[in-house]
Amino acid sequence: MSFPLLTVVAAVPAAGAVATAALPAARRTAAKWLALLVSVVTFALALVVAFRFDPGSKSPYQFTESHAWISDFGVRYALGVDGIAVALIALTTLLIPFIILAGWHDADPLEEAAPNRRWRPTQGFFALILAVEAMVVISFEATDVFVFYLFFEAMLIPMYFLIGGFGDRAGGEDEDGAARRRSNAAVKFLLYNLAGGLIMLAAVIGLYAVTADQLGSGTFSLQQIVEARAAGRLHIGTGTERLLFLGFFFAFAVKAPLWPLHTWLPGAMGESTSPVAVLITAVVDKVGTFAMLRFCLQLFPEASSWATPVILVLALISVLYGALLAVAQRDIKRLIAYASISHFGFIILGIFAMTSQGQGGATLYMVNHGISTAALMLVAGFLISRRGSRLIADYGGVQKVAPILAGTFLIGGLATLSLPGLAPFVSEFLVLVGTFSRYPVIGIIATLGIVLAALYVLVLYQRTMTGPVKPQVSGLPDLRVRELVVVAPLIALLLFLGVYPKPLTDLVNPAVDHTLSVVDKKDPKPTVQVDAVPGGGRHGHAVREQDVEAAK
């Protein structure tokens, strides 16, 4: 048994969370620095994983650990990562330090709050963030359905407190009203996800029953089930498989969130502080889409292809629906939330297009969307914390007084509308191509999304940043150093991955191919066979002959 690297990656933030929470009330700054340190260490460990990961290796999962846990139910503490998981773990651990930095002052107790030895909001805030990180990481690593389910659900607890407990102080005048809306949003988030989780639990038990019935001893191990299925030892009846698939998919669709199940997201993102909003949309929701890719498709291939048309239509709806609603929003954060819904539609579209471009693009999309939304949302958060309002109408002409803030905001927005040269373009185009190559009509309709994206981003930018300077805005300071430290690396990363995404694609491609092989789908072949290699020069002649004979 080699060094349990994956466990450590998850254990470090967990321990950090406990340590942070244990600090006494007076040591707020110490708690912040401790949390930051822990998250950075975690990121370093994740980088170790990423670099020691060998994309070329035959086995689908690497760094595997497996220990018997609840032997009566065949539950094993089994971890292992493929390229997709590595990418997403890297994203998560990368974003957490920025989230912590961005939320540096979000949880400071209010001035008028009487000093209380047991009242430690700051410690709680950062401890909860670290706890979420630990759970997210381990649910990316889990190859045992039960372990995954456990942390997939446990994630809700810290998230609930993060949403319900710490609002941005943009509520301003009515603190009580803000608190009420916050707790409503938190409860809604919790109930939605719990409902999904319970249905999934039923499906998990059903899966166990099926395996126990057919393999003799029931198991939750993803690998075992996939292998048994491949070896023909496991035949899940069509009806059963579809039910189980729906059970799993429902939970993931709530988390993702897919169209009719999305209504918790705007509230949750709108009411929570912007770092928490980033945590929700850029980190936690990714678990949903990731799980579709890893569990839904690999456990239930037939059912997945059976459900594909409906899911594609739903994803298409959320692409356009989210974009259209984003256009109509009056609240900056809600606008970004609806934009995220649209983007998650793209991700799911790519996953269920069942082409290597689609799924590779979807995976890239998860990473890129995480980074771009983080950039946009955090800058928006800085803006909101300055002005103390989330309403777009309260801004105007910020570009004049805070050019750097406006510039970063614009870049974040351009990334959101997936401008070529920025990372999201690569993934979005891949998703569209992947979808188009199998379902042309859906691909074309989805392309409308890029126009709508331009609409809501530019409208937001125009209303907030341009135009005559509003009096309330005139005093806004520009980005501070801490905030620049948060935003600049994200933007740099967006540019880098937009021009040179190869490291990411190399990481992801084998995993995607493995998934497709499990689902047993091939990319559609081009209708016309092309002899020349792409980029081969000297085609002038060919063109000339063509044209001449065409002209005659």
Added chain:
Amino acid sequence: MENLIALLVAAPLVGAALLLCGGKRLDRTGHLIGTLFSVASFALGVVLFADMLGKGAGDRALHQQLFTWIPVGGFRADIAFQLDQLSMTFVLLITGVGSLIHIYSIGYMEHDERRRRFFGYLNLFLAAMLLLVLADNYLLLYAGWEGVGLASYLLIGFWQHKPSAATAAKKAFLVNRVGDMGLSIAIMLMFTTFGTFAFGPVFAATDRAGQGTLTALGLLLLLGACGKSAQVPLQSWLGDAMEGPTPVSALIHAATMVTAGVYLITRSGAIFNAAPTAQLAVVVVGAVTLLFGAIVGCAKDDIKKALAGSTMSQIGYMILAAGLGPIGYAFAIMHLVTHGFFKAGLFLGAGSVMHGMNDEVDMRRYGGLRKYMPVTFITFGLGYLAIIGFPGLSGFFSKDKIIEAAFARGGTEGWILGGAALLGAAITAFYMTRVMLMTFFGEKRWDPAEVHPHESPKVMTLPMIVLAFGSVFAGGLFSINEAFVKWLEPVTSFAHGHSPVSATTVTAATMVVLVIGVGIAWGMYGRKPVPALAPRGSLLTRAARRDLLQDDFNHVVFVRGGQELTGTLVQLDRSVVDGAVNGTAAAMGGLSGLLRQLQTGFVRSYAVQMLGGAAVLVAATLLMRGV
């Protein structure tokens, strides 16, 4: 040599990066840095051009492969450049005119505190535009395509404190995005059809693709071209784009970016040649636009908007020519280059006029300016003569060829297209003469008290003079034993059209309509004084002033409709989708309320329930026993 290609793009990119990230310490020298990088890029272009001239016509195409951009499954996009004669032409035009306009902007933007940023954007634009014309595959071209869109967005909205500017910028970007949609779908279609979207393989394989696919490809590419080149029906943004600083209008919205559509169609010649239906669509769009733009140009009193209309119409000519296939490509590009010269010159002239008139754009407040700004007058006049196709000047050669080619398409189409082109020439003559007369001739219609017209500084007039030279001689040089056509032939191929009417006849007809147009204009604006306030004018005039009601149509259909749609969707989201969720919650509450009713607290009702449960149990056991 080919390793230099990347530098072409890199130079302005570095400049942009420097200027945009450099911060305040570059404020004083920013404009010089920007100009330097653009000139450097131009110099590189010249070097490459010389090298290219040194080779045989067949193997002039250079190719540079940098690295693989997006490798996923069968999908492979490279960062790779290709420099052939077509690209070369554009490179020289872009960097040349670009550098001139950089120089001009030094003077024009002198008093703007955000000049550094302005030059950064200009460099960014150059980089994107060069990427566009140097890309060797459609995806990279698309990247440049959107890049210029971004640059134009930033530059149109450069004076962001003006809401009108911000709105115009947003509009430009959005309308372009609609076109980009066409282009991106075209790329997807290419990928699914050919498995690649690099120029070489795609063009080599066109003959093996189905007619339907090719037509679809052609139409999608045309949609993209319409967006970028402001062709009907996506032309509405160009007029508003004049909100940007005048050098921007000259560079982006006259000389280079708006001609990207022409480049796209010419570059994709192989596809269009194989898809006659698509070609027909192209020529129709071109013909319609050249008349549309011309008519709009006649009615505008804003000098820049009038010029914008004329740009639209001239690009219509190019598109028309490009749509004619091998008989037109070369002339389309030729007209593009000459137009680049004289239209840029005209815009710079307009800019210089505004510079002298406190940024007044209404021509009805001009008049008799030729004495106050002679250089501007002369350069502008030369540009004017060039655009109306005065014999011997650039416009004459290029436009004449296009009209000829239009007739040469043959059949009724030929006659219609040729007629349209001729009519367009007449209208061009009319509105350009109108602009000329209202600006430089007639009596002053401005108040000497507050306006003190003066000639612009050297740094501004110099580029105008250079461009004037270009607009006078370029056409002639190109036409010396068809030098330009031969130069482009390896790429675009060339076929002599067989026109039903002889070249001389066409030339004569052009002259006649030219004289007619000028005459009418002189009759209307030369002889009698121009009213300082616009007369109500005929229905057509009023419609033309409102861009032939295009914007109103868009507003009613898309803006209003969109607002309605989103409004209803918001309601729907709140009431139906979320309502369903909350409804479920409420239903749960009600249900538990009902169950609560069973809890009466009376022992005997509990006893009833117990007995019921017992009965159920007994029944269950009996059923289990299979009774």
Added chain:
Amino acid sequence: MTALAAASSLTSTGEAVQFWILGTVAVAGALCTILMRRAVHSALSLAGTMIVLAVFYLANGAYFLGVVQIVVYTGAIMMLFLFVVMLVGVTAADSLKETLKGQRWLAAGLGIGFGVLLIAGIGNASLKEFNGLGEANAGGNVQGLAALIFTKYVFAFEITGALLITAAVGAMVLTHRERTERARTQREQSEARVREGKQVPPLPAPGVYARHNAVDIPGLLPDGTTAELSVSPTLRERGQVRDVSGESLAELKALERRSEDWLGRSTGDEAAEPPPGGPAPREHKEGAKK
């Protein structure tokens, strides 16, 4: 005795006859138990049913149980019931009017359905085997039970013992009321009465003359109406007060008439024999003379 004879063997016709007769009685008793308005009657009919059941036990060879049934149940438990009934009020009849809505229908429906289910279950059960208690009771029924109780079921037996003790203690705890404060002396009570100013003299005794001395007959006031205070409040609560004021007045009249005849006030002949109850009137007359 026929039952005893038939018990150990296969069921005889005699037992059948006995079953049908006594079974009817048992069912009738049960029905009376639940239908009688007065608790006492219910208790009595239940006792009847139980005795019948005892007989059935005997008939089924459960001699010990039969006896226990009679002694413990009908003897002890039912008496306990009766005690409580007396305590609560022997003649108090609770109305059969239903207060809970639909309770009666539910009860009837459920009861019938449940019964049908049970009977259907029994009918469908395969209860073909029938081997009497011949050898089981060979060593005597009581011995057999004893053997089982003290070997196989000894723990259950012990636990039931504990249960019984607990029950007894519990019953005591429940019913016994602990006196928290010192009992008030007679003096204090009287003082309290005077202070409250109610009923200072002792309560009037029940009964009229010496002829009625039952506690449930109120005494009569001079005007012949009844004195409510003279009967115990419990009886009054239960409405078990017998009003005899009417007849006692009538008797008074009759007495006066007789005495006047005897004095011959109206048309009295001196030579009339005095009635047997002579002396008393005479004294009365003398008393009247004084």
Added chain:
Amino acid sequence: MNPVYYLYLAALLFTIGAAGVLIRRNAIVVFMCIELMLNACNLAFVTFSRMHGNLDGQIIAFFTMVVAAAEVVVGLAIIVSIFRTRHTASVDDASLMKL
């Protein structure tokens, strides 16, 4: 005659008792009905013991009696104390379970 008839009788008595519990309001009568049900069970036990030819059924019946006795003692005690405090023996008046 088949001793199964005893079982039918038991079932009938049991049902009657159950109905009584549901119908009557007087706590004492309710208790009587419960006793009736218990006795019905006893009858069934005894019959079974006879049918199966062993005494276990009788033992169970015996225990039932004991438990029933205990239950009656406690139950009646409860009734008495309730009557003392509330001056009624009706189960409907004791609806304190619902507050």
